[in-house]
Amino acid sequence: MASFDNAYSRFVALARIVLPLAALGILSTLFLVSRGPDPGDDLRQSRDTVAEIAREQRIGAPEFATVTADGTAVALSAETVRPDAAYPGQATADILHLRLDMAGGARADLRAARGALDMAAGQTVMEGGVRIESSAGYRLEAARVTAAMDQTDILAEGPVTGEGPAGRITAGQLQLTADPQAAGRYLLVFKDGVKLVYEPGR
Incomplete structure (x- = not known):
C-alpha cells in the first residue's frame, strides 16, 4: 500500500x-x-x-482637480508624469494642460510642452513655450509659468507676448491673482517693460 x-x-x-x-x-x-x-x-x-x-515609473494621462481657497476650480492634466524617486511629492511631466474656472465666470487655459509638479509646495511649473488663452480675449505665450494649486496665483515670466482686446502686448512678466478687495474678481497685471501696440477696432 x-x-x-x-x-x-x-x-x-x-x-x-x-x-x-x-x-x-x-x-x-x-x-x-x-x-x-x-x-x-x-x-x-x-x-x-x-x-x-x-x-x-511613468504614469500615463493623469488628471488632478481641486478648488482654491478663493473659489477657482483648477483642473490639471498631462500626457505623462514621472515621479522623482529622490524627492517624494515631486514629478516631471510632458504635455501639460492647466484650466482655471474662476468664481466670477472667467476662464483661463494654459498649455505647455513640459513641466514639473511639486505637491509639497502646492505648485506647478510649466515650460517649453507656454500658451495662455483667457475668456477675456487674451492669447499669449510665455517662456515659463508658475501656478499655485491652493489659490489663484499665476506668474508668467518672459518675455510674455501676444494679443489682447486692445492690441499686441509685450511684457517681462504677467501675474493673475484674486482681487483681495472683492470676492469673485481677479487682477491681470503686466509688469517689467510693458509695451502695447494699440489696434483700434479689435
Missing part, C-alpha cells in the same frame, strides 16, 4: 510540471497558427512598453 501511495505521489508531482508545460506548448502553437507572419511584434512592443514604464 505504501508503494502505491509513493507511486501516486510521484505521478501527481510529475503531472504538476508536465501538464502546464504541455498547455503552454499548445497555446503557443495556436498563437503561431492563428497569427500572420512575424507574430512576436506586438508582444515585443508590449514588453518594451511595460519595461519602459516600469523603469521610468
